[in-house]
Amino acid sequence: MRKGHLGIIGMTESGKSTLAHSIASGYMEEGIGTIVLEPRASIKWPCSLQTDDPLEFLDIAKRSRSCALFAEESGRFGRDPAFSWLFTESRQEGHVFHYISQYHAQVPPIARTNCLRLALFLVGQRSAKEWAEDFGQPEIATLNARMPPFGFVSANRRNDPPPKVKKLKL
Ligand SMILES: Nc1ncnc2c1ncn2[C@@H]1O[C@H](COP(=O)(O)OP(=O)(O)OP(=O)(O)O)[C@@H](O)[C@H]1O
Ligand SMILES: [Mg+2]
Numbered sequence: 617m618r619k620g621h622l623g624i625i626g627m628t629e630s631g632k633s634t635l636a637h638s639i640a641s642g643y644m645e646e647g648i649g650t651i652v653l654e655p656r657a658s659i660k661w662p663c664s665l666q667t668d669d670p671l672e673f674l675d676i677a678k679r680s681r682s683c684a685l686f687a688e689e690s691g692r693f694g695r696d697p698a699f700s701w702l703f704t705e706s707r708q709e710g711h712v713f714h715y716i717s718q719y720h721a722q723v724p725p726i727a728r729t730n731c732l733r734l735a736l737f738l739v740g741q742r743s744a745k746e747w748a749e750d751f752g753q754p755e756i757a758t759l760n761a762r763m764p765p766f767g768f769v770s771a772n773r774r775n776d777p778p779p780k781v782k783k784l785k786l
Contacts, residue, residue, distance in 0.1 A: 620772065621703065621713040621730055625723065625747070626737025631766040632716050635735060635784055636686055637661060639714065649683035651676055655692065674699060682710030690715045691722025703730035719743075735782075736760060736769040755779045 622639075624632045641662040643650045650663040653673035660666070663686070667673050670693045677685050678701070685702065693699050694717065702713045703726045715727050728750050736747055736756060744760035751771055756779050759769045764783065771779040 618712060618733070620732025621707065621715060622733040622735060623723070623727060623731035624714060624716045624735045624737075625743075626718065626739055626768065628718055630737035631768065631784065632718075632735075632737055633659075633688065634766075634786070635768065636688070636714060636716055638784055640684065640686055643684040649680060651680065651683050651685050653685075653687040655689055659688075661686070670696075670699070674701065677702065677706060677711060678709075680709070680711070683712075684714065685711050686714040686716065688716050689718075690727070691717040691719060694722065694727055695724045700726050703727060732773050734769065734771045736771070737767070738763045751775075751779075753779055 624636055626632050640650050644662050652661045652663045652666040653670060654661060654666055655668050657668045665676060685706065706713055715731060717723050734747060734751065739760060741757065741761060744757040748754050748756035751773055753771060753775055756769050756771050759779055759781050763781065767781045767783045769779050770782045
């Protein structure tokens, strides 16, 4: 399993959910437990368990070990202190949390500081600069400014490998 919580961030229709589903599908193929919080029950993820109830998601995650956790539209609950466990202690239980969110204003500082990896789709330059600053990698903002359709900047805090534009082939 990839190490470190992943922030999947970008404007609407940029491709966040498509990437997240593809990553979840990879975990399932590897036989890794995949737990998903999806507010829209009509959308089916490739996963072991899916719920639209944030408290149930948290409860199941707390009773599980070494799973991939995905929270769709995390901005809805990400500022609730009860959920800070996902960013902090969940890694001690072997979980990797995938935080999916649109607007910069929705991303709480706890998410920005605890995501070791970033998939940054097109966002405004102010937002891109804040992520770039947070990761100490100015290229994140430079690359974001000339993002191709459905492209995203893949980055990690160790800068190894350095930020790179990627695009999922459908
Ligand atoms: N790599 C890609 N290549 C071609 N089309 C893509 C790609 N990624 C996503 N799309 C298409 O773009 C549309 C939006 O994608 P998606 O739902 O993943 O965006 P999103 O960022 O999750 O949007 P929202 O914030 O509104 O949930 C979908 O119709 C999807 O099929
Ligand atoms: Mg989406």
